[in-house]
Amino acid sequence: MKRKKHTSGDDDAAVDMTPMLDIVFIMLIFFIVTTTFSSEKGLSPNRPPKDQPDNPNPSKSLSIRIDQSGQIIMAGRIVDIRRVVANAQTYLANNDTDSAAIQAHEDTEHGVVVSVMDQIKLAGISKVSVLVKDK
DSSP, X not given: OOOOOOOHHHHTOOOOOHHHHHHHHHXXXXXXXXXXXXXXXXXXXXXXOTTOOOOSSOOOOEEEEXXXXXXXXXXXXXXXXXXXXXXXXXXXXXXXXXXXEEEEOTTSXXXXXXHHHHHHHHHTOOEEEEEOOOO
């Protein structure tokens, strides 16, 4: 039985990776070019200019605070979401205002804030401001 001798040609056998890399890069470029980017829709806040002077006679607006657990605090009392309209109407009967300010904790769910805004609008207050922390 004859044994086959190993030649130096077997040691140099390798696969050329260049064509595979070319195809991978072509596919990458194809997917980048064909990807569609959708823009998120949301609310755009109208902030007053920074150089605007303070009003010397500010109107008294309804102040509402929402903590991180979603509790609504009006005039120092915890109020249920179903009672916001009644409390706002009581405030309107005692004070001449058309504005409300909602100060929500940064961890508050947005749905709670929107629900409070809806309740304030139902009570008859036309101007609703959401106070945010400036970074």
